[in-house]
Amino acid sequence: MQFHLNGFRPGDPDLKEAAPRDARPLDVLIVGAGPAGLTLAAYLSGFPEIRTAIVERRSGPMEKGQADGVSCRSMEMFQCFGFAERVMREAYWVNEATFWKPDPDAPDRIVRTGRVQDVEDGLSEMPHVILNQARVHDMYLDVMRSSPTRLEPLYGRSVTGLEVEDDAVSVTLDHAGRAESVRARYVVGCDGARSTVRGAIGRKLVGQAAHQAWGVMDLLLDTDFPDIRFKSLIQSADEGTVLVIPREGGYLVRLYVELDALNPEERVSHRNLEVTDLISAANRILAPYSIEAAEVVWWSVYEIGQRMTDAFDDAAGGDDRAPRVFIAGDACHTHSPKAGQGMNVSMGDGFNLAWKLVSVLRGQADPSLLKSYSRERRAVAKALIDFDEEWARLMSAPPGSRSQSKLQHYFAQHGRYTAGVSVRYEPSDVILADDAAPLARGFSTGMRLHSAPVIRLADGRPMQIGHVQRTDARWLLLAFAPAGPPSAQRDALARLCDALACEGGLLDAITPEGADIDAALDVRAVLQCHHTELAITDMPRLLFPRKGRLGLRDYEKVFCPDPRAGDIFEMRGLDREAGCMVLVRPDQYVAGVLPLGDVARLSTFLTGILTG
Incomplete structure (x- = not known):
């Protein structure tokens, strides 16, 4: 965690400085304060320029019951929000x-x-844990209360009407028998299996x-x-x-x-x-x-059942219009709870949609980016439905049957699925084709970034490379240096940085005017040498940049292998001779693996998504 960038401020660094309240039109209305809704709300709450509201029909926060399984993948996501350690301290660990x-x-x-x-060894640095869903909600609520927007759910409100207009969505709420009218640029229905939002956009849960x-x-x-x-x-x-x-x-x-x-x-x-x-x-x-x-x-x-909608937004099939209403969690997929995936997949819905909404609302991406939400998450939900049908069938198989005898094998065989790390997004406008995979066999395109241990160059701190990401909607570019003497590794990185940061280059094209150089793309590097063989002051400007109001240096962008915990180049199958670049989306999924010098393809891909 970095703080003091714009001057010394005492107190809890998790408590962000409150942004001024204003009466701007609402950008996002979230309906439902369950796992999907709170994931989305907690993410959006960190952006004071985005006006968000979340409403919940219940009279207050959840206290007990419902989901309790937290997958390894969700724990990785919690690390991005900053509360994974709290969950690990409180939870039961499933060993x-x-x-x-x-x-x-x-x-x-x-x-x-x-x-x-x-969970198989090496699958994730995070454990599979059990924790009351209400406590997970509490931690999201803490993130929201500590955010610049001080976002709080509005309880006791339910949707009674919704109409999509040309430039906004008009919603009618019932609050203690009184009608309230709200207009927002986007609405996200996280209001459960009996979703009113889903019904309003004509989607139906279909299944058996x-x-x-x-x-x-x-x-x-x-x-x-x-x-x-x-x-x-x-x-x-x-x-x-x-x-x-x-x-x-x-x-x-x-x-x-x-x-x-x-x-x-x-x-x-x-x-x-x-x-x-x-x-x-x-x-x-x-x-x-x-x-x-x-x-x-x-x-x-x-009663066991599996149901899903045909799409997770209001855009009709073949319609070029960007969606304005989305559904997430149980509003678009339901199944039995025994596989322990419901809360996890719902939170994944919210996490996927969050960075896309932020990018569009901040003017950094075209609204067409929002179409990828339904395509990506519906494929994930379909895999969950298929898994749950088979799991439920095996659990209810007659005693002594062949199906029943398969249960233990099925459990072990699908450990990666239940850990949440088997999701793979197909090539698209936001996922590159996997044609450079041999350069980084352990970082699979379309799958979540499989973190690995490193040593930070500037201070010798052991850490996980995946833990550099935060819920800030930035893309991450990991540049892995090629083999050679330390000075040669540095020079190879310097050539890459010069190409990225040159006048009229990629960073000029996607970085908002007046923002820090890493505001859109956070470039970090991993050397092959020991951390004592180079100094952070030897690094190129992009890896040792001046930032913030005071122009302070960022010392935390360069890493080396950790010989005690494992060499990241060996652990993740990285090409030592050539090096490579691994591009990671804001939701921690690998968007592509590229040769170290292929700035042209990187630029073509990112400028197709982001604008300055």
């Missing part, structure tokens, strides 16, 4: 998963049949139900089940399945409990189930072990 099945010699009893590592009821409950309990503090999947001979999810704090546990199949026209609400029914079912499945609930914190019953 291993155990599997239980009927004892072949006594089928009415369960026995442990397997144990697997939850599995006609299978499940219960979920958060408990403080007493039990003799030995794996209660492991993520555990228990399949009984005749009574169904239980999924155990240990929760934060050392005592709380979540249980997903398979209940009876539903008739084709039956809804789960018709069963009039109580929490005692869930506890009884769990005890039948866990036999010979048992649970005794000391306190039920939260519980619910639901």
Whole structure:
């Protein structure tokens, strides 16, 4: 974290200086303060020139229940927001998963049949954790309250009408029985599976139900089940399945409990189930072990189903018009919660849309950029639906069936998916074709930047290269120096920097007038030599720039391999002889890998997206 750029200011550096309030027209109205809406709102709150409002039908912040799984990829995103360390401190870390099945010699009893590592080594520097969704919301709200805009949700407001106009969207809200009218340039519906915004733009959730009821409950309990503090999947001979999810704090546990199949026209609400029914079912499945609930914190019953809309915005198919209304999270994709992906994919929706809205609203990109949101995120949601259908089918397979026996293998095989790191965006206007992949085999185009350890040149600090990104809508260019003596590595980087920063070059074209040289593209470099072999003062101007009101030097743009934690060139398959450039989007996804000197292609690509 950098601060004091524009002068010394005491106090908490996370608390940004408040921007003056004004009565400018609203730029973005976010409907729904769930994971998708708060991700988007927290990102936008850092830009005082963008006027944002977020409304929520509930009367106040969430306190308990709903989602709890946080994938490795979401943790990487939280690092960008600045609260990953808080989550790691509070959360339960999922290190291993155990599997239980009927004892072949006594089928009415369960026995442990397997144990697997939850996340493969080296997949991410971040863990897979479990934390109450309400706490994740709290951390987003803290980011918003500390931002220059001091953004707060407006509770107790629900959408009753929406009309798209030529240059804005008109929305009618109900607030305690009173109608309120709001106009905004863009509206984002994050208002859940029964989304009013989705209905207003004519989108429908389409899919099917599995006609299978499940219960979920958060408990403080007493039990003799030995794996209660492991993520555990228990399949009984005749009574169904239980999924155990240990929760934060050392005592709380979540249980997903398979209940009876539903008739084709039956809804789960018709069963009039109580929490005692869930506890009884769990005890039948866990036999010979048992649970005794000391306190039920939260519980619910639901029906498995997978549904998705045909598009995530209001732009009709084949329409050249840029969208003005978007939907995210459960408003455009729903599924069962047992795969632990709902909150994570919803937050990914908000993160994807956020930097694109910022770029357009600040005049740095054409509104056509916003079309890529629906295309990219619908493909992610489709993969989630497919995964969830198979996962739900295997979990509910009859005892002893071939499908049931595949469950542990399927879990291990799809570990990268559940960690959230398998998303890959296809080549497009915002993703280059993957024709330079051999230069950086460990940085896959279209996939999230797989961070690696480095040493900062200026102060010898060990850190992760991926942690340089923040929620500031800037693109990141990582320049990896070619082989040679330290001075030759520096000279190769200097030639690149001269080409980028020359008069009429790329940075002239995409950097706003009067802004710092790295306002649009943050150029950083990784040398191959030891950090003691060169000084930061030897670096070219672009890697040691003057910035801010006082013209202070930025000392944090050059890195070297960390011999103790691992050489980034080896870990990520970088071409030592040639070096390369890795271009990373503001949402931490690799937009392209290019030869170190290919400034022409880099410029053509970025100037097709960004304008100064």
